[in-house]
Amino acid sequence: MSRAKQSTSLTLGAFSPSVPLRVCRRLGLLDRHGLTVAEEPVASSPAQFRALLDGRVDAVLTSPDNVLAYRFTPGNPLGETADVRIVSAVDRGLGLGLYAHPALRLPTPSSPVTAGVDVPGSGFAFGLYTLMEHVGLREYQVEAMGSTPRRLEALLAGRCDVTMLNAGNELIAEDRGMVRLAGLAEVCGPYLGTVLAAKGPDLAAARALAEALRETCDRILAGTADTLVLEEAGAALGLTEPLARRYLRRLKDPLDGLIPGGGVDLGALRTVLGLRLRHLPDEGLDGALDPARGLIEV
Structure with a gap:
């Protein structure tokens, strides 16, 4: 048996x-x-x-x-x-990319941008800093907001102006009117x-x-x-x-x-x-x- x-x-x-x-x-x-x-x-x-x-x-x-x-x-x-x-x-x-709240006035915001990250010294944060520089956003303050779903919630609620999203969260963001500014694979790939x-x-x-x-x-x-x-x-x-x-x-x-x-x-x-x-x-x-x-x- x-x-x-x-x-x-x-x-x-x-x-x-x-x-x-x-x-x-x-x-x-x-x-x-x-x-x-x-x-x-x-x-x-x-x-x-x-x-x-x-x-x-x-x-x-x-x-x-x-x-x-x-x-x-x-x-x-x-x-x-x-x-x-x-x-x-x-x-x-x-789909990892830099997403902005539609209230953000580009290309020259009137005040420093609030950038939501997991933690400031992490890979997605480094990607965010690079993409922000790529699109001309050089004045910003960084706030730790945790995992990607939490950052999506923060962006939708207006608690941050920009953040990095992927893995389906970016699709929800786009469906809710958030703006994709740049993609990491396109700018920094592979x-x-x-x-x-x-x-x-x-x-x-x-x-x-x-x-x-x-x-x-x-x-x-x-x-x-x-x-x-x-x-x-x-x-x-x-x-x-x-x-x-x-x-x-x-x-x-x-x-x-x-x-x-x-x-x-x-x-x-x-x-x-x-x-x-x-x-x-x-x-x-x-x-x-x-x-x-x-x-x-x-």
Whole structure:
């Protein structure tokens, strides 16, 4: 008599609900890889990595800049580093761009612009500073507002003038009349938006999840999971059918959509590192992308 395959439980910390993860579950790929995955919403990148370092989550969907910061730079918001590693690449940004409230008077605002960020020294913040400079917004004050859904709420409510949005949040913003000023992939590409990361050395469950997500992304890109994506984009992100269809097209976009095979593009990772060094030039990150430094799990 054969025994049923034992399932490994994994808690995943994420800023926004992950449509690929939900599609992965419905395709039966989590079961195939012996995984039971629960999502844990996080309020900010420091909160996400506090949970990872403390073991309250087993893996995270995050910006690769966060992995750089919490692996190599003691000056990060938590003031400590750990053996955190990129296990797989997921997407190139999913529409990541600079969005403005329509009340903002461009190109010359009458007062300094309020820019909403996760935390000031994070990857999306570095992207925001770069795009603001690109569109000519040089007078601004920065306010920490947490994760992307929280920043969307702040922008819609007028609590900030500009912020960085992606992963379906930008589609809601556009539908509500917010203005897209510039896209990071267009201005700074190639760009790496989201990675699956975990804390070493025991990465067996994270590797299994990475493989399941790679298979899912490949199916989405091949067009064999369209119906599931539309259903889950509506349920998880609250997107109307027209917005869900735009989200599906974004997932398949070669510029800022899903990454086939989950491989880490070193050129895109150099863009992320370059944005950090542009705004925080002396962080001891020389050679951070050297394979011997262990940033990328192989």
